[in-house]
Amino acid sequence: MAMTRLHGRGRALLLVGLLLLALIAGFGSLLLGAVALPLPHIVAAMTGHGDSITHTILFDLRIPRTLLGLAVGAMLGLSGASLQGYLRNPLAEPSVLGTSSAAALGAVGALYFGFAQLHPLMLPAMAIGSACLSLVLLFFLAGRSESSLTLILAGIAVATLAQAGISLALNLSPNPFAAMEIMTWLLGSLENRSFDHLWIALPCIAVGMLLLIWDGRALDALTLGEDGATALGVDLRRTRLRLMLGTAIGVGGAVAVSGTIGFIGLIVPHLIRPLTDRSPSAILLPAALGGAALLTLSDIAVRLIPTTNELKLGVVTAFLGIPIFLLHLLRERRLW
Template sequence: MRTFSARSLLIGALILACVVAALLSIFVGSAPLPFARMADVFTGHGDPIARTILIELRLPRALLGLSVGAMLGTAGAALQGYLRNPLAEPSVLGASNAAALGAVIALYFGFAQWHPAILPLMAIAFAIIALVMLFALAGHSESPLTLILAGIAVGTLATAGVSLALNLSPNPFAAMEITTWLLGSLEDRSFSHVWIALPCIAIGLILLLWDGRALDALTLGEDGARAMGFDLGRIRLRLLLGVAIGVGGAVAVSGAIGFVGLIVPHLIRPLTDRSPSAVLLPSAIAGAALLTLADVLVRIVPTSNELKLGVVMAFLGVPVFLVHLMRERRLW
């Protein structure tokens, strides 16, 4: 009973943090608006400029911050549980790198100018291609080490492709556009991006949250999980599909944002019983709150150009991870 109460308290506190983060994302920005003017918008009497800022710019940005953060946090927690590796995150399996390569190709060849959906769809397609390559390299092996090594190979190949695109960029403007996208940002996103990313993220979250009990069983080793009746092949398929589809959809609209999938499970784990299933849902909620709050930060820091979210997350993530590592190095 006490464990249930503690878990409920943790999830409740994290949901409250998400609500606060979402409200800040909607009401705080580089263009200050009086509260009365914002209230008029939500009562249906606001002026067109305020409505555009709140409804068409800030609201989809808040929704994307919450959904992308939830996807990255869940992916990191699921991979750390499945691979039994505290350094695992989506890039370990090459999904993030491959999605980035797909988006870069869309920008490099001008496909992204044909239709707004081309860039996200190519990012998702390349994440799926990375999944197929991962299966081909890993073969029928169910060993986490084999998956990690195959993922490193796929991720390195995708990173090399991105570097080649930058190296052979036909003009500096194309290179600048690619570089800007790789830095990660939720700036100038609209509801079209939300409708493209949200179904992919929803599918990814469902697939990753499905196997919580199986991840707990894997803490006993692969033989122990099999003895408990779990099909490791199906578990791996669901996990890899969840990462590829969910992270592909997230990266497609946000660009490359690191450290969320790495640090969020580490921050959540000491507040739970440390079992993989207990970390999954809190990591999703905490990832949503963290990324949304970081996106609010990039808007209020006074700079000539808005800071990129991926850069801010790197500066925030490294110190937090190192401090947590020093405190928790005796345990994982």
């Protein structure tokens, strides 16, 4: 009983600490940028007494960008933790199942064929639709097998097909400007995002996160293997369906507004795991908060690093993720 109480207290402290870190990152995102906004100016703008320039920067640029950074980061961190628990593979993230690549292919299709110019909803709708269609193909390729290895192999096939489609769109772009537009989007960014983008992404991210958190106990049971989980009463088919739907809807909505952002879903669970009892369910909420904080801090770095053109967020997360991942790799090699 005392040990359970101790673990519960440690988990609560971890969640509170990560929540504070995410809030600090969000607050810093409002303050910092190409134009620094002093706290008194922000307070004045919030209360309706600020100048028009501060009001425009805060409400048209900073607030939606900050909220999107927190939401997208939370979705990517949670999906990475869920997939690593379900597949029992430390390298699992949304791209392993082809979800990210399929969503990116749908968005690229909207840009390539000009649908994105018809209505602002076309690009996210095609990204989410493409991610959901990738599920149909994934289940078709995986068949009735409940093996995680089969699902990974099917996901690699889906991801490869989606990447081939993206490469084809780039290859057949009618002019360099169209190719540049696609490439710029693929690099990932939260620049110039508005509340319209936020309202598009938030419902998808909320549904996706709810579906992923639903199966925390099932992920714990899966540490005993498929047969062990079944013996404990876990319905593997329903668990897989919820997990795949949550990943497709949530990541599809995130990718639709942010572009392709890598490494968050891969790295955050590895950073969080040593601070928990290492059970999959214990990592889910901390990974969501950690992902929100890490992506928002990365977006602050994007704005503060002096460059001629603003760096793309996907580039910064890649450079941030690689050394962290290599440190964990070296540590695991010592354990081997």
